[in-house]
Amino acid sequence: MIKVVTPRHLLYTTxxxxxxxxxxxxxxxxxxxxxAQYELGHLTPTDKMLDLLCPRLGIERAYMALVVAVHRKIMKDLSHACKMGDYNTAGRLFAELARREQMPSVAERYAETALSCMRIMLRVD
Known part of the structure; x- marks a missing residue:
């Protein structure tokens, strides 16, 4: 079974x-x-950076590309949900980020944000 991770976590642990x-x-x-920005999750590596970093770290390029693509999709969907006031979807996506995150303090923040979205949704609906 492949462990589900974030780009941040994969780069840092490797x-x-x-x-x-x-x-x-x-x-x-x-x-x-x-x-440091990649490892903190403030930036996500571009495809060009992946081409350079993966060989240096011995990470399979296709695997890292998949991890990055999934993360980008979640972040794009999350941004859209927040802009649209779709707190149900935003909460679900924050929960997904919490599930993927390996660092407990970051996962906890995502989980707390997911709960906040759900509370807002209950007040709005």
Missing amino acids: RKSQNLSRREVAEGICAASTI
């Missing part, structure tokens, strides 16, 4: 398992601060 610093991963590719 780098740590190889005892590499962000600077070592970034060397000749990008700034170490860019790697």
Whole structure:
């Protein structure tokens, strides 16, 4: 069974398992601060960055591309749901992000946000 993860988590755990610093991963590719932004979930790597980072970290490119594509789709759908005031869908998507997230503190924030969306939905409907 394949473990469901976020791009952030996959990059971070792979780098740590190889005892590499962000600077070592970034060397000749990008700034170490860019790697930090990916690992914090503030940015998602572009396809070009995946082409450069995957070989360096030994991550199968197709797998990482799938992880990124699913994450982008969830984030796009979440943005649309929030703009439309669709709190039911937003809550479901936040719950999905919480399920995928491996870092407990981040998963907890997503889960709390999912509950908030559900509470708003109950007041609106």
